[in-house]
Amino acid sequence: MYAVFGLKKVLTFITGLVVLVIIGLMVKESPTNFIEFGKTAWKVASGVVTALIIGGSIPFIYRRVWRFYEFVFKDAYPDLSGEWKGTIDSNYSVHRAIQSAASSPSESLNPLDPVKIDAISLEPFEAKLTIRASLLKINILMEVQGLTDRSDSYSVAATPVVAKNDEPHRLVYIYKSKHFKKAADDESNHTGAAEVQLRRHADGSIQMIGYYWTARNWRRAGNTAGILNFVRVD
Incomplete structure (x- = not known):
């Protein structure tokens, strides 16, 4: 169903989410060793993407998130499940x-x-x-x-x-x-x-x-x- 938004918008959303997580880490940890920070940021970013994909593949989670999306946007593409x-x-x-x-x-x-x-x-x-x-x-x-x-x-x-x-x-x-x-x-x-x-x-x-x-x-x-x-x- 990601095709509803288009691949470009999906990739932009994921990139923006990862950037926000990295900025949050920088504010929280104020790193001085950027090599170690880069490794941590990569792990966190990978975890965010993995969680998004896994969550979107679990029917229980997917259907409730998509129904919320339909509630917010009345003309949204409906969940077909x-x-x-x-x-x-x-x-x-x-x-x-x-x-x-x-x-x-x-x-x-x-x-x-x-x-x-x-x-x-x-x-x-x-x-x-x-x-x-x-x-x-x-x-x-x-x-x-x-x-x-x-x-x-x-x-x-x-x-x-x-x-x-x-x-x-x-x-x-x-x-x-x-x-x-x-x-x-x-x-x-x-x-x-x-x-x-x-x-x-x-x-x-x-x-x-x-x-x-x-x-x-x-x-x-x-x-x-x-x-x-x-x-x-x-």
């Missing part, structure tokens, strides 16, 4: 309709006809997100109940994008997905990506909504995509 529940509306139903028409001697469906495609409702699937965020990283685990089996996906890269002007905060991530019981014409694993907006409502709840897309069955134009819609419940 916790459980999220919602739905995935997939274009899998469109793929299925096109395949059915292609294999039928009587049915016809032009995939380039927007009227015909709009008439096909997206396929809704219940899903759950578990996000573990810390100062250094964001891990996202998604569980989706499909038509015949459950699939799990985990993030391999995730980046928070801070709002600019009137835009909402966003989250962009890439994930790997695994199907436990795949269909004969499906893939066991595939790569996907998502870009979602983070919307904070008046009651304090946070909604995550946006698009996802995959490289699933790309060679036969079977790529799935759709809409993610989640609300944090814990």
Whole structure:
């Protein structure tokens, strides 16, 4: 989550904190042996940086510090840690309709006809997100109940994008997905990506909504995509 502030600001903050500690040591100890003082200052500075990194990696500490940050700055990027529940509306139903028409001697469906495609409702699937965020990283685990089996996906890269002007905060991530019981014409694993907006409502709840897309069955134009819609419940 350090990317919320930008690497330059984080390094500036750490440098300023270390300088303040060293100045405090100089005022307190009034050193005459600057070699020994330098060694002490280096140890203290290293300890400060280590404590900051370790503290930011411990969920209990990180979540409380970040909540305080959100309390002070009302438009701050929210802490994403916790459980999220919602739905995935997939274009899998469109793929299925096109395949059915292609294999039928009587049915016809032009995939380039927007009227015909709009008439096909997206396929809704219940899903759950578990996000573990810390100062250094964001891990996202998604569980989706499909038509015949459950699939799990985990993030391999995730980046928070801070709002600019009137835009909402966003989250962009890439994930790997695994199907436990795949269909004969499906893939066991595939790569996907998502870009979602983070919307904070008046009651304090946070909604995550946006698009996802995959490289699933790309060679036969079977790529799935759709809409993610989640609300944090814990």
